[in-house]
Amino acid sequence: MKVVIQRAEQASVTVNDSTIGAIDYGLVVLLGVTHDDTAEDADYLVNKLVHLRIFDDEDGKMNRSLKDVSGKVLSISQFTLHADTRKGRCPNYMNAAKPELANELYDYFNQQIKQHDIQVETGEFGQMMQVQLTNSGPVTLILDSHDR
Incomplete structure (x- = not known):
């Protein structure tokens, strides 16, 4: 499982011209x-x-956590993170889980954050979603559960 996390001042996700999720401060995942x-x-x-x-303390040092700053999470499922681009010019998505498993684990992941x-x-x-954010810093990190 991989996540790309971006520290955000604000973020939102839109489907069919309707905003379905928004945060004012925290992480886009x-x-x-x-x-x-x-x-x-x-x-x-x-x-x-x-x-x-990865959040600033009173001295401007990244020394506070999401919990410490009462941040929120905007979580987006992103199968393209497992794209294989080594051959040719068209990404191969065979490493992405089938939708049933991916959706189950996506829901579980979000429940665990809650x-x-x-x-x-x-x-x-x-x-198909449109994600908008103001990246703070910018701070963007990649975490992979297979790299423990």
Whole structure:
């Protein structure tokens, strides 16, 4: 399981010209699921994401976590994170999990974040979405549960 996280001043997701999720401060999380991912992978990433010290403290140092700053999460399912681009010019998405597994783990991932008393807004699984954000910093990180 992979996530790209971006520290955001604000962010929103739109489907069919309708905003379905928005946050004012926190993290935008793009989540990609592969075939062998499990709830254990989601638990690892949630724990890392919630406690990662990437928000500024009173001295301007990145020393505070999402929990410390009462940040929110905008979570977007993103199968393209598992694209294989090594051959040719057309990405191969065979490493992305089948929709049933991906959606199940995406829902589980979001529920686990909520268990930490963090507000989670989401996109709509399997839909064409437009995501807008103001990246703060900018701070963008990639976490992979297979790189523990």
